[in-house]
Amino acid sequence: MQPPTGILKLNVDGAFKIVAGVAGGGGILCDHKGICVLAFAKNYQGVISALDAEAHALWDGLMICCSKGFLDIMVETDSLNLVHIVTGHTPRPWELTCII
Numbered sequence: 001m002q003p004p005t006g007i008l009k010l011n012v013d014g015a016f017k018i019v020a021g022v023a024g025g026g027g028i029l030c031d032h033k034g035i036c037v038l039a040f041a042k043n044y045q046g047v048i049s050a051l052d053a054e055a056h057a058l059w060d061g062l063m064i065c066c067s068k069g070f071l072d073i074m075v076e077t078d079s080l081n082l083v084h085i086v087t088g089h090t091p092r093p094w095e096l097t098c099i100i
Helices: 050-067 080-086
Strands: 008-017 022-030 036-044 073-077
Parallel strands (some): 008 073
Antiparallel strands (some): 008 022
């Protein structure tokens, strides 16, 4: 779903591979026409789950948006668990306390 005119949409995603112990995440910020305003990708150290990687990607995306002055945004993630945690419908796990 595209955002309304004047609103930007941040879509974030994280990934975690337990066997290799590696994690990463990224995101893309687009306008109402679907034009990319910015994108980012990062490797994460010390991440312990896919949910943790998703939360890191969300944090990084929001911090980048704020630093660039993009404050009127909507956010999309494919992690329903993360949405429930951020919106207060599910208790925050201890390992995400410093991120959320």
